[in-house]
Amino acid sequence: MPGSSPTPSGQVADAIRGNWVDGLAPAGWRPYLRLSRADRPIGTWLLLLPCWWGLLLATASTGTFGWYEAWIFAGCGIGAWLMRGAGCTWNDITDRGIDGAVARTRSRPIPSGQVSVRQALAWLVAQSLLAFLILLTFHPTGIWLGIGSLALVAIYPFAKRFTWxxxxxxxxxxxxxxxxxxxxxxxxLSPAPVALYLAGIAWTLFYDTIYAHQDKEDDALIGVKSTARLFAGATAHWLRGFLMISVGLMGLAVLLALGPSQNPLALVLGLGASWGFGWHLAWQLAQLEIDAPETCLRLFRSNRDAGLIVVAFLVLAQLV
Structure with a gap:
């Protein structure tokens, strides 16, 4: 989908330097890939990892991992890339006025003039339709859950306008x-995935509060709310609480899923997922400097590794 000409570099301020979009993608596609945050892959990881947690915990509990499960694993990867892109495109459409007033985001494709709102809407539809085709290959319960998530995606960009x-x-x-x-x-569904879902929500509160500290000064000027502004100097205290809640709920999910399996080693490895995950979050908390934006961004990005620790332990739990 060729678009309007990019700015001389077109690079977004917080993109990873040397990323493939700015260096290798055809010039006409770059603004759209930037809309999808393809130059900043951490968001795709953070959307994908809970999918893999849910699948791997389920397969460890049933002892079944075949070709269909391999497709779910791969389909979640493709779908996460597409839906993260669609969600970011929607976010940029709704936030185009705010993004233009914030130093870190004014270089994004819409406020910088690389893409029009109409072009962004077309890109949003294209990504969503491709993701829907993948969703249709899943079990009907999964399909309906996927459709239900659209309401949450639609609401999120407006949340910072009405809640802290x-x-x-x-x-x-x-x-x-x-x-x-x-x-x-x-x-x-059963209580185990619900506990895992709640653990993920607490994790998001942890990592996205760190992320939001990058923009707190601009957010205060334009009236945008966030937990970073709400917690201020008490951030570390709140993050410690989210850490404990997330690790506790993940451990509960493992106990509910693997406790009845009569395989103590699988249960130990499953609980090791929450243990390793918790230690990574504790390391982040020890490194945190809320008034150092570069540190906040680095720690936020490190949550890919925190989530992959869980994946690694759950894969091992399949094999014993």
Whole structure:
């Protein structure tokens, strides 16, 4: 989908330097890929990882991982990339006025003039339709859960206008995949994926509060709310609480899913997922400097590794 000509560099301020979009993608596609945050892959990881948690915990509990489950694993990866792109495109359409007033975001494609709102809407529809085609290959329960998530995606960009807790709405949307992937394998829901979903929401409150500290000064000037502004100097205290809630709920999800399996080693490895995850969050908390934007961004991005620790332990739990 060729678009309007990019600015001389067109690079977004917080993109990873040397990313493939700015260096390798055809020039006409770059503004659209930037809309999808393809130059900043951490958001795709944070959307994808709860999907993999849900699937792997479900397959560990049933002892079944075949070709269909392999497709769910891969389909979640493709779908997360597409839906994260669609969600970011929607976010940029609704926030185009705010983004132009914030130093970190005014270089995004819409406020910088690289893409028009109409072009962005067309890109949003294209990504959503492709993601829907993938969703249709899952179990009907998973399909309906995927459709239900659209309401959360639609609401999230407006949350910071009416609540100090927009990170809760982000968590509700970003961790929905834990429920969807579990249901895609089992055909139903149970308390275990619900506990895992809630653990993910607490995790989102942890990492996105860190992320929001980058923009707190601009947010205060334009009246945008966030937990970073709400917690201010008490941020570390709140994050410690979210850490404990997330680790506790993840451990509960493992106990509910793997406790009845009569395989103590699988249960130990599953609980190791929450243990390793918790230690990574504790490391982030020890490194945190809320008034150092570069540190906040680095720690936020490190949550990919925190989530992959859980994936690694749950994969091991399949193998014993």
């Amino acid at each position: 807790w927009p990170q809760v709405f982000l968590g509700l949307a970003f961790n929905w995949g834990a429920l969807l992937a579990w249901a895609a394998h089992t055909g139903s």
